[in-house]
Amino acid sequence: MxxxxxxxxxxxxxxxxxxxxxxxxxxxxxLAGWDDMFYDRLLSWTARWREPKSNLLLLRITHEHEFTDDEAIKTLDTLDGLGAKGIVFNFVPGRNSREFFQRAAGLKRVVFGRALRPSPDNPDVLQIEPWPGAARELDLPWGIVFVTPSRKGVHRMHQTHVTVGTNSLPTLETRAAAMFGSISAWRDVHGQYLIDFMGGPGTVPNISLSRVLAGDLIADMVRDKIVLVGREDGFLGVETPVCWGTETMTFLEFQANALQTLLNGTPIRxxxxxxxxxxxxxxxxxxxxxxxxxxxxxxxxxxxxxxxxxxxxxxxxxxxxxxxxxxxxxxxxxxxxxxxxxxxxxxxxxxxxxxxxxxxxxxxxxxxxxxxxxxxxxxxxxxxxxxGQTIDAEQMVLFERVAGTKKLRPLKAFNCTFDDVQDKSRS
Structure with a gap:
């Protein structure tokens, strides 16, 4: 060996x-695809092992354009009365009255999400969606609604800020975390971060708008919680590491996981x-x-x-x-x-x-x-x-013929040496 x-x-x-x-x-x-495969599976498995701890509540509405002014005001009053820590809309209600926005501004804990739209002059340039007329000149906290590009169709990351023109603007999740969370928990998080998903689709507690309006919401579900209000868009869901097979996660729940990651200060390093x-x-x-x-x-x-x-x-x-x-x-x-x-x-x-x-x-x-x-x-x-016995020889040398030639070469000498034979032949 x-x-x-x-x-x-x-x-x-x-x-x-x-x-x-x-x-x-x-x-x-x-090796990005290979590594992502292990990342997705291990994150999905471990997320299902843990007991999800969320201080968020999702309030699902059917469509933002069907969110009437009376419903919006009643929703604010209900959530405020039940002790909600914060209220986060992932859109700006475009048909609501001045009264609604004044009520939101007066609560001091309502945040709105503003989308990015292509500029009419240059579709390649994005600009912030303008405030509706009823909301102008009011002190309304807001953040950018943004979806970080996926990698091979899977959304694993979010980001704290978005660059619009020359300005770096906070995303909705960052603004909400700054208002309702501990800055020390996420102050070291900058740019893109990996979301620490709490579990698969449906893990974050949620309730529909119809149940809120019907009075089914209780204080234990809302007290000291951040309520994230958004459209129930399951058909426009995003694929995440914790989705199995053909499952998708609603964008509202995706935002909730991104926000919870900042609130906990636990982006995956x-x-x-x-x-x-x-x-x-x-x-x-x-x-x-x-x-x-x-x-x-x-x-x-x-x-x-x-x-x-x-x-x-x-x-x-x-x-x-x-x-x-x-x-x-x-x-x-x-x-x-x-x-x-x-x-x-x-x-x-x-x-x-x-x-x-x-x-x-x-x-x-x-x-x-x-x-x-x-x-x-x-x-x-x-x-x-x-x-020797036959011829009575005292000395003897035996030769053999070299194969293929007529030459001889000595094999063995008896009672003499080969040199003795050569000396006698010379003499």
Whole structure:
């Protein structure tokens, strides 16, 4: 077999090389889809394990244009009377009266969401939806309603601010978190952030407008809660990591998860690039040391064990520490290292077997050659003895013909040396 030290060095080099290649592919974005698959599944599984803790209530309306002025004012009064901490509309009611907006401004805890619309002069330029006439010149808090672009159709992220022209404006969720939450919880969150979803579609407590107007809402459902009011647009839902199969999440609930993430201060953090490289290198070296000490069958067990540890470790980190390890890259590196280890180890074993076979053949040939030489010497001694007895020769040299020629070469000399024969031939 190949020397243990030789294979040990090769396995370490292989582990480091695989880690560097996988890290490079990750930085180039070529493993993004693979990593996203693990992210979505692990986040979905762990979100269903945890008990959702939400201080939000969704109030679903059928259509914003059917939200009459009387209904809007009654909704504000009801929510205020039941002790709502804040009221967040993800739209601006366009048909409501001045009285409604004055009532909202007077409560000091109502926030409106303003959409971005293409500019009439240049459709490629977005501008903020203007206030309706009834709301102008009132001090109404607001934020931008914005959907962060998805990656391959899945919405995993949101952002704190949106750039409109030269201005950086807060999103609706950021404005609401600033008004109703602890700034210390999310002040370190800037730009895009990964949403810590509370669970699958329907997890956030919700109630329809008709039930509110019918008086079915009780104080325990509203007290100290932030009520997010928006359209019940299940047919326009978004796909998220916690959706299974053909499930979608309403945009209203998506906003609720983004807002809850800011309120809790728990955006999912991603391992920095240098740390990701260090983790890949550590896993590669540990795997190399383990593969070095086991047989191919044992290597399969080690590989399966390592994969389970990596996946479970990723699940624990994202589920309980809001931290994402590059599980996709780690699994890819471990799989590649295991496959290459099998190939290289098999090749080195084959080379070692070939070397052993050649060594054995050489030893056999050497033994047969020595035996043949011994037998040949005894035979010539017998011939010399018989010839000497016949012709009474005191000295004798035996020759053999060189194959394919007429030349002779000496084989054995008796009672003399080959040099004696040459000296006598000269004389």
């Amino acid at each position: 190949a020397p243990a030290s030789k294979w040990g060095k090769s396995s370490l080099v292989l582990g480091v090389a695989v880690a560097l290649v996988v890290w490079t592919l990750q930085q180039a974005g070529w 991603v391992l920095p690039r240098p740390h990701a490289l260090l983790l890949l290198l550590c896993v590669g070296v540990i795997s190399a040391l383990l593969y070095h000490r086991v047989s191919p069958v044992g290597g399969v067990r080690v590989a399966v064990g390592m994969l389970l540890v990596l996946v479970l470790g990723g699940a624990v980190c994202i589920g309980y520490f809001d931290f994402w390890l590059p599980v996709g890259g780690l699994v890819a590196a471990q799989t590649a290292q295991f496959g290459l280890t099998l190939v290289i180890k098999s090749r080195m074993t084959q080379l070692a077997l070939n070397e052993m076979r050649l060594r054995a053949l050489n030893e056999i040939e050497e033994r047969l050659g020595a035996q043949k030489a011994r037998l040949t010497s005894e035979f010539f001694d017998y011939v010399a003895h018989e010839v």
